[in-house]
Amino acid sequence: MSTALRVVVVGAGIVGAAVARVLARAGCEVTVVDRGATAGGTSAGGEGNLLVSDKEPGPELRLAQRSLAAWARIGDELRDELPAGFPGLELERKGGLVVATTGAGARNLLAFADTQRAAGVRAETVDGGRAQELEPDLTPHHTTAVYYPEDLQVQPVAATEALLAAARRHGARVRQGVEVTGPVLSSGRLAGVRAGSTTLPADAVVLAAGPWSGLVAERLGVVLPVRPRRGTVLVTSRMPARIRHKVYDADYVGAVGSGSADLQVSSVVESTAAGTVLIGSSRERRGFDERIEARVLAALAAKALLLFPFLADVQAMRAYGGFRPFVPDHLPVIGADPRLPGLWHATGHEGAGIGLSLATADLLRDQLLGTAGGDLDPLAAEFRPDRPTLLPHLEGSTP
The missing domain is CATH 3.30.9.10 (D-Amino Acid Oxidase, subunit A, domain 2)
Structure with missing residues (x-):
């Protein structure tokens, strides 16, 4: 797919911020919307932990290990992307x-x-x-x-705002106080979202609304057990x-x-x-x-x-x-929703969203843009919305 995609990211917490940054860096036309303030939900209420110590071997641990590697790089990357004097992330290698x-x-x-x-x-x-x-x-x-x-800690609000600022520097727009109220559909495909009387057209909509993702998904017409x-x-x-x-x-x-x-x-x-x-x-x-x-x-x-x-x-x-x-099977939901083309998910991290945000963004970008292996990445299948452990929860109930 072309990197000139129009993408609406729903949610301006740290996961949405990380997704917006990598997609804007890739040349997408990104708009981030949040019904409240940036970093005003789960990201503001967390302790900023980037942990491997609490994860058993499996896909979430592998995602965390990727993310720790990304956190080790992000400071240098943001220094290049943000103006001099921009507040730091308060990243501590405390263990x-x-x-x-x-x-x-x-x-x-x-x-x-x-x-x-x-x-x-x-x-x-x-x-x-x-x-x-x-x-x-x-x-x-x-x-x-x-x-x-290897356990680290970051100031989550500072990190979220830094990622959003970097996304803006790459052309993204961030709109606060904008609540998604419904879908814009075209030939069975999600072609944008409605926000009150406003319509935001999009080639892809990324749902990164944290614990509110189930409610937003319902408004868009699908069941998501978050x-x-x-x-x-x-x-x-x-x-x-x-x-x-x-x-x-x-x-x-x-x-x-x-x-x-x-x-x-x-x-x-x-x-x-x-x-x-x-x-x-x-x-x-x-x-x-x-x-x-x-x-x-x-x-x-x-x-x-x-x-x-x-x-x-x-x-x-x-x-x-x-x-x-x-999420019932304790794994994030990352990737395309097979029931509604045009809808993508980056949510369901429970208490690990701060730590997993950077690797989540990379994984979603590679799938959405078809780059760096995309769906060929074996880790991508572990977080699909229609994975076997989540599939029974996708139908028959509302969030």
């Missing part, structure tokens, strides 16, 4: 430390790390002394720990830096992979450049319920104290919540 506090947790963690090492992940089992060197305030009552030096999964983060007051890495308990991987709608809480603790400590992580499917609840905050705090007892004396400053785009 992750996964801690087990029970015998069963230790066995599961060590087995999990073994499978990851076989898939090319650097996972270093550390003894008690080494764990205390990495995190001096870590509880001594842990049974084992695994260090992941649903919101709520998360809450507790934020402490500022303090001298005492937590050096992203530290979480071994239960975190199980909570991420759970399909339950019930509340899942595991301990994830990390410092920010501003001096606060972020305490997560919760997962719960309750639609777009935005309430911050004491029961969730209490569970987060209790879990965090198991890892860092000193936090008992630290003041909590605020809490915030957000929605992750949940």
Whole structure:
């Protein structure tokens, strides 16, 4: 296909921003629309983690490894694409430390790390002394720990705005406060979108609306099983830096992979450049319920104290919540929708969208433009909308 395609990207979070940038760089006429502000949804509510430590061997881990390689390059690329003095990404190579506090947790963690090492992940089992060197305030009552030096962190809003700014420099238009209300169809093909009384013609529409993707897809005439999964983060007051890495308990991987709608809480603790400590992580499917609840905050705090007892004396400053785009088989949806030609998806990353955004954009660009192997890339098939594990959810229900 010609790179002079007109493309509408629905969603101005980090995935939509990454897609807009690579397509604009390839010569496409790109328009990004969002019903709210840029980086105003899931991207603003995340912690900015770029992780391999929480992913079991399989397609998502391979996508994460590609994305980490892209994140290693993006700083230099953006320095060439953006004007001097543009704010940086706050990319930190802080590494992750996964801690087990029970015998069963230790066995599961060590087995999990073994499978990851076989898939090319650097996972270093550390003894008690080494764990205390990495995190001096870590509880001594842990049974084992695994260090992941490849884990990174980025400021997600800064990264999103930088990618959008780069897309603009390559000719993309970004329109805030524009809500997609329906499709523009031509001979059975999606030929654009309606936004109120406005029509935006397009050769391709890329749906990158995060947890709202299911709702937008329904307006365009297809079922897409992307649903919101709520998360809450507790934020402490500022303090001298005492937590050096992203530290979480071994239960975190199980909570991420759970399909339950019930509340899942595991301990994830990390410092920010501003001096606060972020305490997560919760997962719960309750639609777009935005309430911050004491029961969730209490569970987060209790879990965090198991890892860092000193936090008992630290003041909590605020809490915030957000929605992750949940998909039943726990894999992103990337690629062309076979039911509606002209519709493409880049969504469903749940809590990994920040980390997976750059590789997602590359994968979608190669398929949409038929470049660099495109559909011949074996990884592309793993995220197709009509993959076997997702196919039963595409019909018979609405998001």
